[in-house]
Amino acid sequence: MPELPRRRTALVACLLVALAGCATSGAPVGSRLPDAAAHAEADGLAPFDTTALNFLVVGDWGRNGFFNQREVARGMGEIGGPIRSRFTISTGDNFYTSGVSSTNDVRWERSFEDIYTAPALQSRWYAVLGNHDWQGNVPAQIAYTRRSDRWYMPAQYYAEEMTLGDDSTRALFVFLDTNPLAYPPEDRRRYSSTGDWDPEGQIAWLERTLAASDAPWKIVVGHHPIYVGSTSYSDNPRLVDSLVPLFERHGVQAYFAGHDHNLQHHRPPGSNVDYFVSGAGSLTREVIQTPNTLFALRTPGFMAVSLTADVMAVHAHDADGRLVYRADVPRRRGARLPLPFGISSEPSGGD
Numbered sequence: 001m002p003e004l005p006r007r008r009t010a011l012v013a014c015l016l017v018a019l020a021g022c023a024t025s026g027a028p029v030g031s032r033l034p035d036a037a038a039h040a041e042a043d044g045l046a047p048f049d050t051t052a053l054n055f056l057v058v059g060d061w062g063r064n065g066f067f068n069q070r071e072v073a074r075g076m077g078e079i080g081g082p083i084r085s086r087f088t089i090s091t092g093d094n095f096y097t098s099g100v101s102s103t104n105d106v107r108w109e110r111s112f113e114d115i116y117t118a119p120a121l122q123s124r125w126y127a128v129l130g131n132h133d134w135q136g137n138v139p140a141q142i143a144y145t146r147r148s149d150r151w152y153m154p155a156q157y158y159a160e161e162m163t164l165g166d167d168s169t170r171a172l173f174v175f176l177d178t179n180p181l182a183y184p185p186e187d188r189r190r191y192s193s194t195g196d197w198d199p200e201g202q203i204a205w206l207e208r209t210l211a212a213s214d215a216p217w218k219i220v221v222g223h224h225p226i227y228v229g230s231t232s233y234s235d236n237p238r239l240v241d242s243l244v245p246l247f248e249r250h251g252v253q254a255y256f257a258g259h260d261h262n263l264q265h266h267r268p269p270g271s272n273v274d275y276f277v278s279g280a281g282s283l284t285r286e287v288i289q290t291p292n293t294l295f296a297l298r299t300p301g302f303m304a305v306s307l308t309a310d311v312m313a314v315h316a317h318d319a320d321g322r323l324v325y326r327a328d329v330p331r332r333r334g335a336r337l338p339l340p341f342g343i344s345s346e347p348s349g350g351d
Contacts, residue, residue, distance in 0.1 A: 077118020099136020
């Protein structure tokens with residue numbers, strides 16, 4: 001019996017060592033890696049024009065402040081303030097491990113209200129549902145919109161048009177519920193019965209929404225990646241078949257997702273759409289390189305985005321706010337601009 005405490009201590013020690021790995025940064029992979037030395041001077045400084053439409057993107061975060069969530073929140077506040085972030089996008093899995101039970105669930109305080117306390121994070125949060133959110137009360141996350149000054153999920157999927165800082169360029173943001181789209185019908189039984197599982201209706205709505213908009217910028221957000229470089233997931237064929245043709249047909253420039261717990265950027269050869277993964281809000285997961293991978297890194301972190309009339313700058317930051325990757329996505333007018341991807345006309349505009 002005296003051996004039992006020592007065994008428990010050893011077990012706890014091993015567990016702590018294993019968990020410590022989720023807070024460390026691995027080596028990035030991809031065909032376009034960041035030049036850390038070139039960006040060193042930008043660390044800690046406002047990288048964007050503060051008159052642009054600047055915002056933050058984070059996903060897979062709701063763990064009561066643990067597993068790097070609080071540290072990522074602190075980094076978001078430190079970056080969001082100088083760039084004057086207008087809002088935050090959550091790419092889903094807002095509450096682990098089974099969503100929320102109601103609008104009074106203690107997770108609202110422990111995983112959201114008490115964690116994202118920086119002044120820069122008090123503006124609106126545009127949220128989508130993740131697979132873990134679908135294991136709880138789906139309507140409760142929608143209903144919390146009416147109780148909160150910043151949480152915003154008016155429906156399972158919705159769209160919002162915004163005006164950029166020049167007051168003339170418009171951007172359409174489309175927020176999807178990818179759970180019914182990403183999984184086959186037989187997987188429906190694994191999730192809560194509280195939500196509306198209607199993939200055909202959502203796809204029809206998406207096509208109408210994209211077709212009806214003449215906004216120069218079209219950005220789509222969902223929880224599940226379409227293309228991914230992961231040890232846990234593969235490219236999602238259901239999303240490739242249902243979403244990619246609509247994105248290409250209607251001029252979508254970028255898709256932001258979470259689900260994989262890291263930071264990634266993909267662009268299939270010949271595609272006019274850039275695919276980003278920002279799912280590193282708490283626990284992290286290993287990455288791999290695929291033929292589509294421009295960048296992937298296992299580190300707790302988030303993305304900061306600056307949208308101007310002609311370019312969308314996407315910066316990936318770790319939990320300490322350090323810049324670990326950047327990419328410039330040009331606004332396309334029916335075809336790609338005659339510049340190599342990620343390279344602007346400015347000397348400092350490379351990936």
